Amino acid sequence: MKLEGEQTLMRIFIGESDRWKSKPLHEALVEMFRQEGFAGATVVKGIMGFGCHSVTHTDKLLRFSADLPVIVEVVDSPDKIEAIMPRIDDMMEGGMITLEKAHVIRYRKTKE
Template sequence: MSEEAMLLRLYTDENARHGDEAVMDLVVRRARRAGLAGATVLRGRAGFGARTAPIHEHHAFGIADNLPVVIEMVDQEAALRAFAHTVADLHHIGLMTLERVETLMPLRRD
């Protein structure tokens, strides 16, 4: 039952905003509207990117936390490449990666 698919990862942080909305919530809602097979938001403990001055990490008592977030989506390559264009207006996405994966269950159940 394995199937070839792709995994799109978007890197951001939990405080990233686009207007009044959290970037991670906006990306997940857009992925749902685009009909992607699925999306998951993963919160990291620490991290940094090429354009971030401070290291994103947990602080005592949660004061000034701004932890890294990775949003993962799995679907067919064409769907993910098209979706990547729909989030190009979100300036707080630090990096997007695309890689081949093998799913062990079908992406969609009809």
């Protein structure tokens, strides 16, 4: 797969406790992206954050949170991102999605 030039970076901001059916939402999203042939996806777990309700979620010892922030990042073509958006929207109850242009300068498999 060749993925170079102007692409779209999608970031999906959710909570660690968010679910799709009985599975963690971030896992369900990554599996969907893989099944749909996306170039790749990465899940980043935050150590602190807050959302629209202004409730702080943190991993500090005195205040354990079972709902730390999670960001799922995907880079692919604008058309592919746009086509999958309705499915993502159906899977999410809360959270936020952002899109921005990303200039891909290198994407390839390692030499075997």
